[in-house]
Amino acid sequence: MKLGEGVEAAIHCAATLASVDGNSTMPGAALAECFGLSPSYLLKHLNQLTAARIFESVPGPAGGYRLARAAEQITLLDIVLAIEGREPAFRCGEIRQRGPVKIDPSAYVKPCGINVAMLKAERAYRAALAEVKLSDIVAEYAAEGDPRSYAASCAFVERHQRPQKSASPKQI
Amino acid sequence: MKLGEGVEAAIHCAATLASVDGNSTMPGAALAECFGLSPSYLLKHLNQLTAARIFESVPGPAGGYRLARAAEQITLLDIVLAIEGREPAFRCGEIRQRGPVKIDPSAYVKPCGINVAMLKAERAYRAALAEVKLSDIVAEYAAEGDPRSYAASCAFVERHQRPQKSASPKQI
DNA sequence: CCTATTGCGGATAACAATTATCCACGATAT
DNA sequence: ATATCGTGGATAATTGTTATCCGCAATAGG
Numbered sequence: 001m002k003l004g005e006g007v008e009a010a011i012h013c014a015a016t017l018a019s020v021d022g023n024s025t026m027p028g029a030a031l032a033e034c035f036g037l038s039p040s041y042l043l044k045h046l047n048q049l050t051a052a053r054i055f056e057s058v059p060g061p062a063g064g065y066r067l068a069r070a071a072e073q074i075t076l077l078d079i080v081l082a083i084e085g086r087e088p089a090f091r092c093g094e095i096r097q098r099g100p101v102k103i104d105p106s107a108y109v110k111p112c113g114i115n116v117a118m119l120k121a122e123r124a125y126r127a128a129l130a131e132v133k134l135s136d137i138v139a140e141y142a143a144e145g146d147p148r149s150y151a152a153s154c155a156f157v158e159r160h161q162r163p164q165k166s167a168s169p170k171q172i
Numbered sequence: 173m174k175l176g177e178g179v180e181a182a183i184h185c186a187a188t189l190a191s192v193d194g195n196s197t198m199p200g201a202a203l204a205e206c207f208g209l210s211p212s213y214l215l216k217h218l219n220q221l222t223a224a225r226i227f228e229s230v231p232g233p234a235g236g237y238r239l240a241r242a243a244e245q246i247t248l249l250d251i252v253l254a255i256e257g258r259e260p261a262f263r264c265g266e267i268r269q270r271g272p273v274k275i276d277p278s279a280y281v282k283p284c285g286i287n288v289a290m291l292k293a294e295r296a297y298r299a300a301l302a303e304v305k306l307s308d309i310v311a312e313y314a315a316e317g318d319p320r321s322y323a324a325s326c327a328f329v330e331r332h333q334r335p336q337k338s339a340s341p342k343q344i
Numbered sequence: 345c346c347t348a349t350t351g352c353g354g355a356t357a358a359c360a361a362t363t364a365t366c367c368a369c370g371a372t373a374t
Numbered sequence: 375a376t377a378t379c380g381t382g383g384a385t386a387a388t389t390g391t392t393a394t395c396c397g398c399a400a401t402a403g404g
Contacts, residue, residue: 057351108318233373
């Protein structure tokens with residue numbers, strides 16, 4: 001059981017975007033630089049987050065990314081699912097009906113008890129992630145993190161964020 | 173986030189071994205046949221379970237595998253950790269201190285808040301798995317599963333289990 | 345209108361992990 | 375003695391992850 005590295009990058013980027021002003025944006029290249037990540041690969045993940053409606057993207061010069069909604073409305077689960085996909089970690093291959101023990105298919109209408117237990121555990125995992133809001137992460141960082149580090153992050157954002165002419169797009 | 177296929181195989185094998193008589197054993201080849209799995213690869217997983225003291229192995233003809241302790245004393249977490257390893261799914265790469273924002277190392281003595289939240293969620297996952305005993309899986313299968321399927325499984329075990337001469341090894 | 349900047353998507357390659365197979369070896373019941 | 379079985383190592387086949395590149399569309403600013 002392993003999460004891709006993209007998850008860590010995605011959450012850090014989301015936390016960073018949470019502190020840009022109003023509807024300003026931050027280019028993907030700046031986010032990559034901020035964490036020492038390869039820009040070309042990070043863009044893939046930023047794309048997934050945009051597709052999941054967690055980020056919004058603005059093309060053109062002065063373009064970039066911003067949060068699609070308030071940090072209070074984004075959970076760690078949203079981000080993890082956007083990067084890792086929605087399929088459960090445990091994939092039941094129904095091996096119970098693959099050997100010589102296999103009998104009539106009508107005997108397997110009930111889901112495999114093992115699968116049920118594993119999925120239930122994963123629901124607990126996801127529930128725990130859903131309880132953590134992006135705003136919690138940012139608040140904890142501002143309150144508990146080292147003040148110098150926090151100031152450095154804010155300065156970096158200040159330096160790279162770009163104000164937008166048009167107002168934030170209307171909600172559909 | 174994905175679990176290896178070995179987990180499904182391991183749990184099914186454990187549940188099967190739970191219904192062998194006394195200190196009888198069942199050969200790995202029989203377990204592989206039971207679920208239509210490749211024998212040579214399944215042996216690797218059975219080995220991991222033996223190393224984790226969940227299974228016991230007996231060499232020689234009439235040898236094979238059996239549970240190392242009662243099914244009530246084995247949880248799904250035990251099995252998952254034996255196969256997947258004990259490292260957490262989320263591996264914090266400390267990317268917060270990899271970009272130009274990085275400052276003095278003394279600013280990063282506190283663990284990253286993101287890592288804390290992710291590890292907490294995984295503890296919830298493991299706690300849920302620890303609550304499910306192998307005996308629960310077997311009992312549920314006997315009570316709720318299709319009677320024909322249950323009978324077929326029992327017959328398969330009957331046919332392949334092998335009684336042992338010597339008593340179960342003493343607990344250390 | 346032109347240009348520079350930015351996100352998007354596809355194609356592709358480098359790399360790592362998982363899955364699978366095979367063989368020589370030691371143990372042991374018959 | 376011999377056939378059966380688990381162990382461990384070596385090795386391949388397969389898949390997934392990580393990373394890079396290039397052409398395209400969008401757009402702010404001159």
